[in-house]
Amino acid sequence: MEPLFIFIAKSSGLLVLFYCAYYFLLSKETFFNSSRWFLLAGLITSVVLPFLIYTKIVWIDPAPVENSTVSSISNYSKVYITHAIENETFEINRNYIILAVYTIGFLALLIKFAIDFYSLNAVLKGKEVQQQADFKFVDINENIAPFSYFDYIVYNSSMFTASELENIIEHEKVHSDQNHTLDVLISRIFCVLFWFNPIIWLYKKAILQNLEFIADSEAAKKISDKKAYQYTLLKITTHESCVAITNHFYQSLIKKRIVMLNKNQSKKRNYWKYYAVIPALVAFVLLFQIKIIAQEKQRKELKEVVEKDSQIDIYKIKKTTTDQELKEIAEKLKKNHNVDVMISNVKRNSDKELIAIKVDIKKGTRESQNIEINGDHAIESCGIVITTKTNGSKEVVLVTDGDINKSVKTGNRIVESRKYNGQQNMANPPVPPTPPSTESLSAAPIAPVAPVLPKELMIPPPPDRTKMPKPPVAPKNHNDKVAMKNFEKKMEEFDKKMSAFEPQMAAYQKQVDEIMAKRVLGYDKEMKKFGIAMDKFDVEMEKYSANIEKQFGPDFEKKMEQFEKDMKVYEQNMKEHQKDFKRMERESQKS
DSSP states (O other): OHHHHHHHHHHHHHHHHHHHHIIIIITTSSOHHHHHHHHHHHHHHHHHGGGOOEEEEEEEOOOOOSOOSGGGGGSOEEOOEEEEOOOOOOOOOHHHHHHHHHHHHHHHHHHHHHHHHHHHHHHHTTOOEEEETTEEEEEOOSOOOOEEETTEEEEOGGGSOHHHHHHHHHHHHHHHHTTHHHHHHHHHHHHHHTTTOHHHHHHHHHHHHHHHHHHHHHHHHHOSOHHHHHHHHHHHTTOOOOOTTSEESOOSOHHHHHHHHTSOOOOGGGGGGGGTHHHHHHHHHHHHSEEEEEEESHHHHHHHHHHHHEEEEEEEEOTTOOHHHHHHHHHHHHHHHOOEEEEEEEEEOTTSOEEEEEEEEEETTTEEEEEEEEOSSOOOOEEEEEEEETTSOEEEEEEESSOTTSOEEETTEEEEOOEEOTTHHHHSOOOOOOOOOOTTSOOOOOOOOOOOOOGGGSOOOOOOGGGSOOOOOOOSOTTOHHHHHHHHHHHHHHHHHHHHHHHHHHHHHHHHHHHHHHHHHTHHHHHHHHHHHHHHHHHHHHHHHHHHHHHHOTTHHHHHHHHHHHHHHHHHHHHHHHHHHHHHHHHHHHO
16 A cells, blocks of 8 residues: 555656646747647656666675684574464554545546547537548537547537638647647546646646647648637637537637737747756656665675585475475484484474474584474475585584574564574573664653642541431421420420530531631642643643654554563563573583
């Protein structure tokens, strides 16, 4: 999807370049035929140039290593660790939405294009055609502006006088003779493909307008009365019905056509304006169409040294290698090179292809190498390379078909390599993953601290409500004088008890009022300031979040999640690294 968007951006940029050059430099010149080819060249360049990419290979010196000789290749072993890669799930994103919108617009304009062809065919169908020289004249009855379509010239003779019709036919002969219909069709095709770009519609208008300038200029040379031709232009403006995909005599901007018709010829020295676009095209190529690939010289030099000074035996293990062939490889290595090989953890899928294997190699007591691959799919080829030097020494290397110094992606797993060589194991531990860069990102805003309520301003608990007297319950029968008299006595007792309890409540209310008065003067003001600071903090956080998304994209959190996963793998590798170091230390002590 991204290459498509890049192509559209480059193509649109080139269209803008050519249109601006025509509009600001050439539209007022009378080099109409040259402008025609200039505009067509702009359309072709906007499509072709983005595909022309020059690849430049730059050879760079390899990164320095501890041992500069070729023999250093064998002084390490490789441990290949497999990590599962999560399958990507399909997600609807804005790319698919943009593509859907583009497709709808493209199909709509394509249907409109087809309808225009059908309308043209309907006009020409069943009409009498008069062949004269290279032209086919069609006299119609419809009220349609005169037009030409390749060698067809269509007009309604009843609408014009003999002199007017002569002027129209001379005009349309120019369109037909110079194949202006091709320009119209090409511009329409580009409008269908790049309908979303407003420049292409202006570009099409410029092409059609320039074609009219050409036809007017050539027809005026053959017509004796130039004023009568101009009056014919004005008369034709009343016929607004026309066929879209043809060169029709009526066009908008009649005033500009008449002005250009009476304009003096431009001076030839103004031809330099056509070449003004060349520096911009050169800059475009240098900036966007040159791809630089850096390659290290190490492999080329290494290959030359190995070919000159050594003999290589390769024992390749493929996904189709059988158990018997694995056994034979181990026997040959022992017999021919005195190398002990142990192959274990062999697993196969339903097609009997290798999906897991572990190879341990030991030559003497100083060198130990191993390779381990494990996954769900068939393995890539791996192998054992024995290099015999001219002095008789042998070097043993375990390799895969991928780059031995880089991670190799195989199906749904990643195979990584690590180097071990006695005490060098401590100097070359697993390299921790690099977190997503945040150097250019400003620090996150610091949230304001809420003011702490002093203990002396905290509301004390109210008096014990359990000690409050309970009011008596009124009798249901208010006419019962005895019951009502008894109720009144209880109410008098309740009022006395409440009178004794009210001073406690009054003292508590007074205490609360004093505390609240102090809080209004101090703590509440601090809380208002804190609220304002929090509002400002929320605004800064929104800017900070927008800055993160702008610099790192919406997938920054996914990158951080991947970094955390890589850190877990790194910790696991460190544990394996420590185990290997202890094992090698024990072997060294035994030796």
